[in-house]
Every structure is written in C-alpha cells, then in structure tokens.
Amino acid sequence: MPELPEVEIVRQSLHKKIKKKSIKKVIIRNRNLRFKIPGDFESFIKNKKIIEVSRFSKYLIIHFQNEEYFLIHLGMSGTIHILDKKKPLKFTNTSFYHSPFLPEKHNHAEFIFDNLKVIYNDPRRFGFFEIIKNHQDLNKRFKSMGPEPFSDKFKLNYVINYFKNKNKDIKSFLLDQRFVSGIGNIYASEILFASKINPFKKAKRLTKNECLNIISNSKKILEQAINKGGSSIRDFTNVSGNKGTFQKEFRVYQQEGAVCKRLTCKGIIKKKITSNRSTFFCVSCQK
DNA sequence: AAGAGGCCCTGATAGC
C-alpha cells in the first residue's frame, strides 16, 4: 500500500498520539507477517517509553528510551488504526486500503497504552516488524538503501554516476530502493510523467536535464502527496475521516485510455505490465 | 554482477 507519503501521514498521527507514552500491553494474534514475529517480541516492547516516531523511506521507526527501536513496515496492505478512549468512534488515521471503520479481520497486533490502543491490520501480511537494539544497528539497517528524494545526497552527480552503464529502464530504478528510497509504483509513474520521460527508457541513455527533472519532480510530487494526506486508492466508501486525496491528482496512474492531461498533448495514456507491476504513461509526450 | 522474474498472501472486481 503505502509509499513514502502515506507512511509519513501515518507517522505524523502516530507521533502525536504516542510520544512520551508507554506500551502497557501487547497482543499478537498472528505472528506470521512477512517475517515471523519472534517469541520475545512482547516482552521487549512492553513498558518502554516512546520518545518519538520517525520514518525512513517506507519504514516507521518507534524510538524507545536507551536507543532501542521498533520498526514497522506496512507492506502492500498494512494500516494502523488508533483507538482513543477519550474520543470514541474518532480515528486519527487513515485507512488507505479499507474504509476508516475499524477493521476486525486481520488485526494482527494491538499495542495498548493508557486510554489508547494502536492496531496493526494487514490482510496480505506483506508487512513486518523489526526490533533494533542499538543506534549502530539502526544505521546499519538502512545503510544499503539509497537516499530519500528529499535528501541532499539525491543530486545530479549521484544520479548520473549511478546510471552509468546501467542497462535497466528508469522506472525500475525509481522502484529500486538501493538507488532511491521511498518511491513506489504510483509515484514512479507520476514522476516520470511530470518529467516527460518514457518509463522504459534505459537509465544510461538519460540526459543531464532529464536526470535533473527526475530529481526535482521526485521531491515535488512526494511533497504534494504528503500535503494532500497521501493517496487512498480502492477506497470508495464515502465516510468522513482523514482520507488522503492525492489520488484525485493522478495524471497517469490508473488513467489507462484517458487523454493525456498535459494541455498541449493529445496522447492516450497506456498501461504496460512488467514483472507483475503496472506502469502508466502517455504514448505521445513521454519520450 | 546486473538484470529479469517469481513468489509471499488475501480480497475486490471482472468476465463468463
């Protein structure tokens, strides 16, 4: 489900709700996420005070005292729901996959605070938890991953050098977290449309200007998506709540057959599937 | 060693 913007939205509400609080009780109903939740997970998490909730790429990072950390990855279908006893029936967050009503099926984990409950729901179970026991290990954990688009490291020299002699298409690189972290299948298509670049163009054939466009549009589009509360697709229930609205701004994603939204272009948006993932692009203005 | 493709899993929708 969530790419960087959606995870950032979850992070913001989680941080607001659970910082300076301690987890009083942990309930694991299904240990079989993408990776098995170890037997000592509950005792590790319990009674630790949360300092802050941060994020790298699509990973949520719960910071405990004493430089201990708990990572959450939401996979394709993971959502986090906050149940606040003081505000019953109000959900701070954010269901990108389901309706904002509290789901009952697939609530694999519950983290219970005083007057507050955080529920991890994930139908497909591609998400996972990870425990990190010190600060060095946290750095190590993300060492092999590329910079986020917002990072100063994501600049022209880096991109050009990375693409030298690379025979893979540019769309695959945007999805490759070793190159850049946080972009997923929706935003990859949107970034390449904004940059007027064909997704199947080989990376080594990109010009300097095209690289610059990719860099600036990556920042721009992810920023816009965060400002719109992320993208909520496949969620057509008309309920109030903090649903994202960036799906209304999609210019190519899920727009197959539509006329290109670029005013000067009359091309048709095509969808192409490679290795089980769809790519959307305008046949006319993305060269 | 880079690159292509398969696979993990459940649910919603489309098509017959």
Added chain:
DNA sequence: TGCTATCAGGGCCTCT
C-alpha cells in the same frame, strides 16, 4: 449465483 482469472501502494530471493 457461482465459478475462475486477474490485479493490487513492496521487497526478497533465485536464476541466468
């Protein structure tokens, strides 16, 4: 209605 096939915001693993 009830079946089957296809597709879905990710990332890891294995082949060549």
